[in-house]
Amino acid sequence: MTNLQNLLKADKITIARAITQVENGTDPKLLEEIFPHTGNAYYIGITGPPGAGKSSLVNAIVPKLLENNKKVGIIAVDPTSPFSGGALLGDRIRMNDLALNENVFIRSMATRGSLGGLASKTKDVALVLDAAGMDYIVIETVGVGQVELDIAQVCDTTVVVLVPESGDAIQAMKAGILEVADILVVNKGDRSGADRLILEMKFAFELRAHNTDWHNPILKTTAIENIGIDELVSTIKSHKEHLEKSGKLEIERKNKLTLRVNELIEERIKSHLHEYVIDQKQLKKMIDKAYERKITPQYIIDEIAKKIF
Amino acid sequence: MEKKIRILIGKPGLDGHDRGAKVIAAALRDAGFEVIYTGLHQLSESIVEAAIQEDVDIIGLSILSGAHMTIFPKILDLLKQKNAEHIIVIGGGIIPEEDIKKLLKMGVKRIFTPGAPTNEIVYYIKSIIH
Numbered sequence: 120m121t122n123l124q125n126l127l128k129a130d131k132i133t134i135a136r137a138i139t140q141v142e143n144g145t146d147p148k149l150l151e152e153i154f155p156h157t158g159n160a161y162y163i164g165i166t167g168p169p170g171a172g173k174s175s176l177v178n179a180i181v182p183k184l185l186e187n188n189k190k191v192g193i194i195a196v197d198p199t200s201p202f203s204g205g206a207l208l209g210d211r212i213r214m215n216d217l218a219l220n221e222n223v224f225i226r227s228m229a230t231r232g233s234l235g236g237l238a239s240k241t242k243d244v245a246l247v248l249d250a251a252g253m254d255y256i257v258i259e260t261v262g263v264g265q266v267e268l269d270i271a272q273v274c275d276t277t278v279v280v281l282v283p284e285s286g287d288a289i290q291a292m293k294a295g296i297l298e299v300a301d302i303l304v305v306n307k308g309d310r311s312g313a314d315r316l317i318l319e320m321k322f323a324f325e326l327r328a329h330n331t332d333w334h335n336p337i338l339k340t341t342a343i344e345n346i347g348i349d350e351l352v353s354t355i356k357s358h359k360e361h362l363e364k365s366g367k368l369e370i371e372r373k374n375k376l377t378l379r380v381n382e383l384i385e386e387r388i389k390s391h392l393h394e395y396v397i398d399q400k401q402l403k404k405m406i407d408k409a410y411e412r413k414i415t416p417q418y419i420i421d422e423i424a425k426k427i428f
Numbered sequence: 429m430e431k432k433i434r435i436l437i438g439k440p441g442l443d444g445h446d447r448g449a450k451v452i453a454a455a456l457r458d459a460g461f462e463v464i465y466t467g468l469h470q471l472s473e474s475i476v477e478a479a480i481q482e483d484v485d486i487i488g489l490s491i492l493s494g495a496h497m498t499i500f501p502k503i504l505d506l507l508k509q510k511n512a513e514h515i516i517v518i519g520g521g522i523i524p525e526e527d528i529k530k531l532l533k534m535g536v537k538r539i540f541t542p543g544a545p546t547n548e549i550v551y552y553i554k555s556i557i558h
Contacts, residue, residue, distance in 0.1 A: 131477075131480055131481060132480055132510070132511060132512060134481075135480055135481050135482065135483035136483055138483065139434075139483045143431055143432075199462075200457060200458075203457060203458045203459065203460050204432075204460040205456065205457035205458060205459060205460045205461050205462065205463065206457060206462045206463065207453055207454065207457045207463050207465060208462060208463065208464045208465070208482075209464075209465045209467075211464060211465075211466050211467070211478060212465065212466060212467035215467070215470075215474065218466075218471075218474040218477055218478060219471070219473055219474055219477055224481055225478070225481055226481060226482060227462075227464050227482060229432075229462050231432075
């Protein structure tokens with residue numbers, strides 16, 4: 120197929136169109152075709168609250184990732200408005216330094232109703248960039264708060280970005296955000312409170328159960344002035360090395376693949392259920408009865424389950 | 429699912445007045461479009477490259493600096509060079525009537541001038557994309 124060949128040659132128009140097709144689900148065969156060509160890119164996730172400087176950090180770290188003629192694909196996710204279905208995708212504003220680089224491909228994605236910090240198709244779009252020969256894929260989530268942790272199920276290294284204004288360490292401790300951080304960055308490090316937050320976070324990390332031999336580093340950066348960026352990039356690279364040498368990269372990628380396959384099976388079963396198993400008319404009648412308190416929801420579930428098991 | 433309309437709103441060149449571009453971007457988002465806003469002071473090259481990578485249906489340029497007769501042709505030319513002529517170009521700004529005629533002839537699809545209601549712009553875009 121010539122399209123696939125163009126994609127593998129990293130022709131930008133072909134990549135862009137393939138992403139659109141994957142995003143809109145208009146060419147189900149495409150993912151099948153590209154899958155054998157994926158698995159070569161290293162996935163880096165950048166997450167954190169709105170305004171923490173995620174896009175600016177991406178703008179700062181990517182030039183370093185490009186050294187030695189590497190290619191980088193960037194997926195920047197911004198929220199879809201639940202009211203209009205539209206989205207204002209503005210992450211590119213902070214990535215101007217990268218816009219004209221031959222070896223960079225940037226794609227903005229709207230969440231389109233998904234709530235985990237990524238769009239539901241982000242994983243598939245990443246596969247397109249992977250097949251197109253990107254060495255690194257950097258995925259930036261929407262600004263997240265406490266529970267949006269999809270990113271860790273996609274990326275090999277997850278960088279969590281906080282700022283002195285994010286609140287104290289207790290905020291971060293109750294949020295699952297600490298658990299997904301392979302590397303923690305306190306950005307806007309020139310602001311007052313940065314050093315205090317770093318100290319608090321170090322303490323919070325010490326309280327965590329130590330079931331890994333990776334000691335989550337906490338770094339201070341000022342992205343727009345390029346301060347602390349060298350160290351961040353070398354820490355990402357040493358995390359990569361750590362995963363590769365310990366054999367964890369393979370284990371974790373298999374875990375992620377398992378998760379993904381389970382997810383897709385569930386989706387398939389769900390749509391089958393709604394299309395073929397559950398008789399909506401009959402269900403409606405039973406709901407009416409349940410509303411009258413003549414039967415219970417559990418009874419309805421048992422009745423429907425009988426058809427399957 | 430209905431295909432989302434994707435549009436890039438760009439501010440090429442040196443003018444720093446982005447109020448209009450932001451108003452349009454917000455109106456288009458509210459109309460259900462996915463709007464990629466690239467910010468101020470963009471090179472024509474960056475706008476075209478972004479439009480290609482984002483696979484937008486349409487580019488909307490806001491130009492208030494008077495440089496429209498330089499920038500529009502450059503954008504159209506770059507799109508041609510990159511085999512991306514399928515991307516429609518429209519614009520808005522303070523642009524004299526006689527220039528509008530020339531721009532339309534060159535291949536700019538439509539120019540909106542100050543005072544154009546946002547719903548007219550939304551309606552126009554929907555009508556040419558679907």
